[in-house]
Amino acid sequence: MDHVAVNELGFPILTLMLAIPTIAAIVCLFVDAKMARTVALGATLLDLALGILLWASYQVGGDQWQFQEYAPIFGRFAWALGIDGIALMLIMLSVFLMPICILASWTIEKRVQEYMAAFLFVEVLMLGVFMAQDIFLFYVMFEAGLIPMYLIIGIWGGANRIYAAYKFFLYTLLGSVLMLIAMLWMVQTAGTTFIPDLMVYDFDPAAQTWLFLAFFASFAVKLPMWPVHTWLPDAHVQAPTAGSVILAGVLLKLGGYGFVRFSLPMFPEASSELFWLVMGLSLVAVVYTSLVALVQQDMKKLIAYSSVAHMAFVTIGLFAMNQQGIEGGMIVMLSHGLVSGALFLCVGVVYDRMHTREIAKYGGVANNMPAYALFFLLFTMASIGLPGTSGFVGEFLVLIGVYQANSWVAFVATTGIILGASYMLLLFWRIAYGTARTEEAAKMPDLTKREWALLAPIAAAVLWMGVYPESFMAPMRKDVETLVARIERAAPAGDAHIERGAAPAAAADAHHGEGGH
């Protein structure tokens, strides 16, 4: 890998995308509050621009790994970056949401410089996770990304922020340690730290199970899967609005990315063997957390629980181990990143006005905030998976994919569309319809220009992904095909076992002739 030096663009775009927020973060610490906001917004917008350039110059159907950069640091540790289509889409999601997060934090007044710096560091580390081609570089980015997130919850969070930050830590710690041990063993066995090489290395199936479980401990917490999900509602409730957006929008996707980058290609036999573990936990999540969401009184908690249910679709799709399932899982990740991010922004809009997340304090806001209600409705519908929005494409592909693997899983998972509609519409009704239950709710003004700027781009993306998802699926197609080809030998065979009937054509003709039955 030593010969990979200059990429297609002639300059190290990936390193640049990491450097810009890093430098901006340091700058933020040394300027006044107003300037810090501007610097942060400028840096994230610049990264967005570079991201668009990256997407535009990415060759769909070209080499699997593009824009590669390689520089040995010390020992085996190397600055190895590079992306495939799957990483590209998650990078796009991150750089798209970051300026929105910064803009959403415009009203933060407490320690603005540190706040902006923390967010910029989150961006660096998230992008680093998706770009890393060295397994230890990945690990460092993956774990370190949580530090600024702890800070964001722990310093700028709500009343019970310390408890939430603690829970967040405790859950992630155990998984991290196990994953690290597994990584060390893998590097020792395979003799490489280079992720693309590890992805095609065939580990002994007996060892795979243990490795899979070690990684699973980490990824399942991040995603999060039932029953290690209980940190999420607390973290969301306590986090500031932008913290929730980035948490739901990108950080949860690290778990899904881990599954698709490590678990599936590196441990295909184990993935197949532990099919029922993954599916079982995912199905419990769909039904259990949907029912819990149904009875929530706190807006953010409701959306947090709905996230658990939606992220379960990701694992269901990925572990169906076929083209539709994996592409569906990826689209669910992208869609959920946009939609749940937008829903948390919607909560933030009314929270800024009323300073309560209690659903019962609202009602009838469609009267005084019609534009807000329209956005809220759109994102509600996207969350429900209405066709024409991004939510449908992902959900549909996941379910049609997993049906080929197992009809029971598809059957139980599809009940999610009924439960999802119930809790989201109930939420929408209690917030937007009816009559205001408090005077303050009736007096809230409609969206400001800044809030429009937060919600309108996400709305456009949600509809784009719903009507013409090809833009997002085309870059990933070849990578998913490669992955499917690799794991085909282990993929579940499906439970349908169709047996063809006898002499059907003749029967149909006779039937026609009789004109009845």
Add this chain to the structure above:
Amino acid sequence: MTVAPNSAAMLAIVFLPLLAAIVAGLGGRLIGKVPAKIVTTGALFISAALSWPIFLGYLGGSYGASVVPVLDWIHSGALQVGWELRVDSLTAVMLVVVTSVSALVHLYSWGYMAEDPSQPRFFAYLSLFTFAMLMLVTANNLVQMFFGWEGVGLASYLLIGFWYHKPTANAAALKAFVVNRVGDFGFMLGIFGTFLVFGTINIPEILAAAPDMAGSTFNFLGMRLDVMTTLCILLFIGAMGKSAQLGLHTWLPDAMEGPTPVSALIHAATMVTAGVFMVCRMSPMFETSEVALGLVTIVGAATAIFAATVGMVQNDIKRVIAYSTCSQLGYMFFAAGVGAYGPAMFHLFTHAFFKALLFLGAGSVIHAMHHEQDMRFYGGLRKSIPITFTAMLIGTLAITGVGVLGVFGFAGFYSKDAIIESTFASGAMGWQFAFGISIFAALLTSFYSWRLMFLTFWGTPRWAGSEHIQHAAHGDHHDHADDEHAADEHDAHAPDAAHVATGTAGYHPHESPWSMLTPLILLSLGAVFAGYLFHHAFIDYHEGEAFWAGAIYFDTHLMHEMHEVPYWVKLAPAVVMAIGLLLAFYCYILRPGFPAKFVEHFRVLHTFLWHKWYFDELYNVLFVKPALWFGRFFWKKGDEGTIDRFGPDGIAALVTTGTKVTARLQSGYVYTYAFVMLIGITAAVTWIMSR
């Protein structure tokens, strides 16, 4: 030789309503009420004007089936879904039904919604609905059909809950969406299964491959089942939800919370017929499974009788018509079930006209009666609102199927009689059940339809008992047209007009404006002539085959046989129609006290019907309450009581030795540990790697 209809026209028909909806919905505030109404109504009239030539082209045999590609949609492996507009004779029928009724309903709403402050929003929703419905009927693949399917569901949700300050409207909207989702659950599984079995979701390819799959078996949920039967039943569950068939019907009566034009367009003429359309569209597939068709027949027939019985005891004028719709949809389904897809589509076609007419007529009555919907407070209205009365009379003659064999009949005469006769002739699974019910339900149809007419337009005025009328008479002017309410609020057991005060309370009902009367007149023409003009094309064994040209499974033999049924079968509908009329005449004109006495003697029966066979109560106990109970249980006992207690909280207790937990947590010690440990891990990795 046949040609394809103009693809630009097809695009305009489908996408103009969407464009209008966006302009009126997003720009309504900017451009103002009247322009928003002009844009939407104008778009729909253009769509309708473009649709009729296409329909007539198919009628004349000059057009063939064709597909207009629009855009790629979802491509994933073997799954190739596109945005496409399919047009054939089946689509053409739906095009004229949807665009014509929608255009007239738009026009009608100018008058009906004149006092509403949110008119642009209302018109935008109507146009959006029309777009989704058109996407549904032009779908060339199951996924686009599902797009339209859910799209009309969204529009229905928004329009039922249009007056969103009313809790009842919100509840009804939510219920409609969720119950439909139960149906969609089946529909989606049907799509998944279809893709698994056929490797495609394109309708023509599925229909071509279906006969070869007949008799095949597969595993589904651990059971060994017939492939085609399973797939058809799953798809049919979707149809049951959308078309409010028994079991998934509970949302439709509640949907009457929406403004009356909505009821006419969505909950009578178009959206609720989507299920019938789907079964007809997929008819070659359904033909491969006798069991699935048998189920369609039985569910359809059961719905027809269920809804008709409940419709007899309703006092709210809109709910009577809603149950009537439910019942007529049952007719369409069992027609499809016995293989008579032509008559099913024909009834869908004629029903759209006369049922929209009845609903809009009811709206005109409600408008005249100052938003009173309870028929017990009507009476004697035929002289005050003669045009509305005439229109409603025509609608009633059409739905009850009045006509003289071989001479002329109102719309329902041709289509309903065709259903009854073909059911008798088919000999299909469950035909005896369906035939018996079709005759009995026809009697009930006649009874409740004439009951509605007599209570509303004949007798002496009973307006004085109505609070709405009293308000009006005393000059308390209502600003909004949004006071429609269910008659349920009144005493359940006050049987009809028995002890309601008579008199006009000094109120003078006024005929509706011309914007409302014009649609009534045009739809009346449809209700009079739609059957007479088009029955050859839809159901004649020779012309029908040429017209449908493979768009549906058209059984020429059955269409021929149905004319050969015994004479008593042909006569039966007319006889029961007359009996129903006479019964209603006796009960509501000759002996107005009779229904009260009847109810007193059969209180149990009346209560059973009044509670709509207790479906809502049953579902509440079976689904709603357990869902909430489990939600709370999982939250409090699962998440908090088990996972947290033994997970993070338990560990915290161990680490920080009991009593000091809270203090330490709050001072942030644990939080600091976290920080330090992460840095430590990172350092360790670096050290290991640098060796």
